Amino acid sequence: MVDDAVTSRRTVLKGAAAALGTWLVAGVLAPLRALAAEWSKPAFESRKVEDALQNLFGTAQATPSASIRIVAPYQAENGATVRFEVSTTLPNASTIAVLVEKNPAPLVMAMHVRGAQPYVSLRLKMAESSDVHAIVKSQGKLYSAKQNIKVTVGGCGG
């Protein structure tokens, strides 16, 4: 009788663990699958570069790479509009992300290229002088490059 009770409790626990496992896997995989299609609210609302990368790519591990080329000024007179250009020679680059470290929300853009060259140019808003990161996803891995841009006038005013 006691044995029975223990066994049945174990069975129940095992079942629960299995169900939990399935739920976890579903929960983790779903955002990954949605990456390319869905605008990632958590990534764009992240306050730190690492959190933004984690939310966007599922990992914040990025290897510094000399194959990423940034063209941007070292000093910007006006933080409201700072030209920033990224290109890379890394093979099969699928996504280029641009993050301004000291902005309230660092993630500026995630450009998914599907046929276009691994290149993007845009104008950033910068709250203050900061490192600007270019993160490239190439063959499932992340590579990074950064440049510090000094801002004389903040861009928070939009």
Add this chain to the structure above:
Amino acid sequence: MAEKRTRIRVKNLDGGGAEIFVLISHPMETGQRTNPKTREKIPAHFIQKLTFYVNGKEVAVADTGTGVSTNPLVSVRVANAKRGDKVKVTWTDNFGEKDEEEITIGDAG
């Protein structure tokens, strides 16, 4: 809207291919600013998705946040784009506003 909000310009690149520039008339409000008179927060209003097509095929999709400048100017490069190709750009923002513009690549640039 009478004024065009989305403009496309294509520059033919020296090594072949083309660079597609899109200029959008958009406030790109960050949600951090307050109206100095009413002291109320100005709600965030920004473009979230920007999609580039060449001859109907999607070539690049940008997810964007509040860090893109007001009146964004964004460009991508397409290696095999040539004269006569149709270039289309569409965008949507967090208010659900959207626009699109299509041009045919000409000799210019």
